[in-house]
Amino acid sequence: MADLTTQFLDLPVKNPVMNAAGVWCSVASQLEALAESAAGAMVTKSCTLQPRDGNPEPRYRVLDGDKPFGSINSMGLPNEGFAYYLRYAQRHDYEEKPLFVSLSGLTLDDNLTMIDSLKDAVTPAILEVNLSCPNVPGKSQIGYDFESMDTLLAEVSSGYQRPFGVKLPPYFDMAHFDEAAEILNRYPLVAFVTCINSIGNALVIDLASETTLIKPKDGFGGLGGDYVLPTALANVNAFYRRCPNKTIIGCGGIKSGREAFMHILAGATLVQIGTSLYEEGPGIFQRVLDELSAIMDEKGYATTEEFRGKLKTL
Numbered sequence: 001m002a003d004l005t006t007q008f009l010d011l012p013v014k015n016p017v018m019n020a021a022g023v024w025c026s027v028a029s030q031l032e033a034l035a036e037s038a039a040g041a042m043v044t045k046s047c048t049l050q051p052r053d054g055n056p057e058p059r060y061r062v063l064d065g066d067k068p069f070g071s072i073n074s075m076g077l078p079n080e081g082f083a084y085y086l087r088y089a090q091r092h093d094y095e096e097k098p099l100f101v102s103l104s105g106l107t108l109d110d111n112l113t114m115i116d117s118l119k120d121a122v123t124p125a126i127l128e129v130n131l132s133c134p135n136v137p138g139k140s141q142i143g144y145d146f147e148s149m150d151t152l153l154a155e156v157s158s159g160y161q162r163p164f165g166v167k168l169p170p171y172f173d174m175a176h177f178d179e180a181a182e183i184l185n186r187y188p189l190v191a192f193v194t195c196i197n198s199i200g201n202a203l204v205i206d207l208a209s210e211t212t213l214i215k216p217k218d219g220f221g222g223l224g225g226d227y228v229l230p231t232a233l234a235n236v237n238a239f240y241r242r243c244p245n246k247t248i249i250g251c252g253g254i255k256s257g258r259e260a261f262m263h264i265l266a267g268a269t270l271v272q273i274g275t276s277l278y279e280e281g282p283g284i285f286q287r288v289l290d291e292l293s294a295i296m297d298e299k300g301y302a303t304t305e306e307f308r309g310k311l312k313t314l
């Protein structure tokens with residue numbers, strides 16, 4: 001029988017499956033549902049210093065023939081504001097499972113202000129800095145601006161002075177994998193890297209009405225689900241190869257034990273579920289865990305360590 005327990009940084013985790021920031025984690029009732037779910041860890045909605053309404057509706061659509069195979073979203077960082085998530089972090093039961101807090105400040109100063117407060121709160125929450133929201137009109141993704149990313153990592157490292165992680169956008173070019181990894185490797189406090197956020201600024205069209213599916217940004221939004229699995233696996237493996245001293249969290253296209261297995265094989269220690277969680281709800285965690293466990297039993301792996309990063313090439 002597969003043993004799904006694992007270690008993340010120096011923390012014991014009962015299993016490697018969790019939510020992706022932004023999905024089922026914006027308000028306390030959702031966070032409590034995640035805390036009670038089978039997920040081995042959980043993360044809060046990426047927050048800004050002040051509460052935000054986000055973009056106009058419709059801003060999320062699941063793309064489904066007979067079964068959901070993807071999503072497009074342009075939420076625009078709607079959230080209750082940093083203080084709300086800090087309050088949750090201070091009442092979370094860390095014996096039950098680790099909690100990640102995701103920050104996505106609209107400015108570097110906002111990020112540093114939130115990080116100071118998080119550090120002063122002395123909470124066991126794990127910091128994930130979102131460098132990759134594609135949906136705030138007029139704001140580019142820090143992960144695609146290497147100079148800004150370098151500056152942010154320097155400032156956060158010196159301000160936070162504790163291990164933290166970053167949520168990266170997908171990259172699509174070897175030179176970009178190399179450059180991003182070279183920057184990340186300058187910062188030993190960047191203990192983990194979460195790959196990937198949605199594939200930004202996709203466009204989905206409704207044929208019948210000849211109209212975009214979502215309203216914000218003329219219909220341009222972040223793509224998730226089946227569409228992004230190959231890109232997510234590539235980013236997980238690219239940073240796993242290039243950042244041997246960092247832990248990788250895989251996100252993108254996970255809807256069953258199969259994709260969770262692939263992400264771990266590519267190098268992920270934990271895996272995050274977004275689109276499928278949005279559609280199925282927190283019951284998905286036990287289903288994916290059972291499926292992952294069955295695949296491991298079938299292949300003869302007792303733990304995830306035995307196959308993590310062991311992707312073979314031809």
Ligand SMILES: O=C1NC(=O)NC(C(=O)O)N1
Pocket residue numbers: 022046073074075076077078130132133134135136197198222223
């Ligand atoms: O980082 C993010 N990625 C997304 O795909 N959507 C949300 C958002 O728009 O709030 N943020």
